[in-house]
Amino acid sequence: MSQMIEFLTRVGADSSLRFGSGESLCAAMDAMGLDGEMRSCVSAGDAEGVRAQIVQQSAYFVALMPPFSAALMPAFSVALMAPISASLVAPFRAAPSDVS
Amino acid sequence: MSASAIATRGRLVCVGVGMTLGSHITPIAQSEIDHADVVFAGVSDAIVELWLREMHPDVRSLQPYYAAGKSRHDTYGEMVEAILVEVRAGKRVCGVFYGHPGIFALAPHQSIELARAEGYEARMEPGVSSEDCLYADLGIDPGTFGCQHFEATQFIVYKRVVDPSAWLFLWQVGLVGDLTLGKLGTGPAYRQVLVDVLMRHYPGDHEVIVYKVPTLPIERPSIRRVRLDQLVDTVVSTSETVAIPPAKALVLDPTVRERLDALRHADVA
Ligand SMILES: C[S@@+](CC[C@H](N)C(=O)[O-])C[C@H]1O[C@@H](n2cnc3c(N)ncnc32)[C@H](O)[C@@H]1O
Numbered sequence: 199m200s201q202m203i204e205f206l207t208r209v210g211a212d213s214s215l216r217f218g219s220g221e222s223l224c225a226a227m228d229a230m231g232l233d234g235e236m237r238s239c240v241s242a243g244d245a246e247g248v249r250a251q252i253v254q255q256s257a258y259f260v261a262l263m264p265p266f267s268a269a270l271m272p273a274f275s276v277a278l279m280a281p282i283s284a285s286l287v288a289p290f291r292a293a294p295s296d297v298s
Numbered sequence: 299m300s301a302s303a304i305a306t307r308g309r310l311v312c313v314g315v316g317m318t319l320g321s322h323i324t325p326i327a328q329s330e331i332d333h334a335d336v337v338f339a340g341v342s343d344a345i346v347e348l349w350l351r352e353m354h355p356d357v358r359s360l361q362p363y364y365a366a367g368k369s370r371h372d373t374y375g376e377m378v379e380a381i382l383v384e385v386r387a388g389k390r391v392c393g394v395f396y397g398h399p400g401i402f403a404l405a406p407h408q409s410i411e412l413a414r415a416e417g418y419e420a421r422m423e424p425g426v427s428s429e430d431c432l433y434a435d436l437g438i439d440p441g442t443f444g445c446q447h448f449e450a451t452q453f454i455v456y457k458r459v460v461d462p463s464a465w466l467f468l469w470q471v472g473l474v475g476d477l478t479l480g481k482l483g484t485g486p487a488y489r490q491v492l493v494d495v496l497m498r499h500y501p502g503d504h505e506v507i508v509y510k511v512p513t514l515p516i517e518r519p520s521i522r523r524v525r526l527d528q529l530v531d532t533v534v535s536t537s538e539t540v541a542i543p544p545a546k547a548l549v550l551d552p553t554v555r556e557r558l559d560a561l562r563h564a565d566v567a
Contacts, residue, residue, distance in 0.1 A: 206319050207320040208320070209515040210321040210515035211320045240516050243516050243517050245514040245516060249514075252345055252348065253345060258347075259361060260396070262402060265450075266455065
């Protein structure tokens, strides 16, 4: 597995591997002894296939931001919008009590 | 403060590792990871997290703080607290986030703010964001017509001033309209609300672009062009950004133009 990570790191950092004709990618896979399904997935640019062979949990959460302040939750109502919009300059700062 | 007390004083740096494994990490981010006592990982791909684990022996994933049905407000608060616990314990802490750690990302900003408020040294190092990749892959210069960026749900729940002569970029469209902050994604009924809001400013046949930059270097960017009214039936993942090209020409402001002409004629410096 760590060999595969090393391989991906090399591909990411080397334009001839990442954007080249494919021959240099094949040569790099040969040098690493990469064969079978992993080789097919890499050649096909099938990231899901690569993930399926390396990690168990392939879907990761990516959201890192709420659309509005915690003060609106859980009940969203128009009445609550005025105080929230007044804090537009720093809209998503939770009050200290929000960070428990 | 004694030298040993200073040496054990916690500090925090939040860095971005960019979007694509191996391609975007900056030397300063690498150095912060190398020198950290503890690394927190807020990345978007399990393989990217493994890559970090190859770099550092103590990488703590922020993924377990998420859960279906749990408000992300709680998730983000817990992330900030987990990071701060280690800073307060005197550790040199590195928060590693995908893309740019300060773009559409609450926990990095908040943990830095809180650490500083508690007297700790804390800073952010920029990274290559999905926005940067979008400009490169779609051939867009944000300066040509100007641009607006909004979080998709915020865009629809608040009345925003939309400029259809500029580019409009919508983030987190995959979660648009989720007021619980606990859904894993939202479907066509929610996208219909978004499309209805957008159609106040753009015609239904206006082309929009659904864009995804690869997180693994073996992939190519995904660029899907659909009519605005087809966006309802277009599944948009949480890892995609929607780019809406300008629909109207720029309109000159004659008053400003006259004032500038007068200055030019008067040869004012
Ligand atoms: C919470 S924001 C984090 C953005 C991140 N800090 C950055 O610098 O790109 C998540 C949103 O970023 C955008 N995003 C994340 N990954 C992406 C990708 N691989 N391609 C395109 N956009 C992406 C999407 O709009 C997604 O909903």
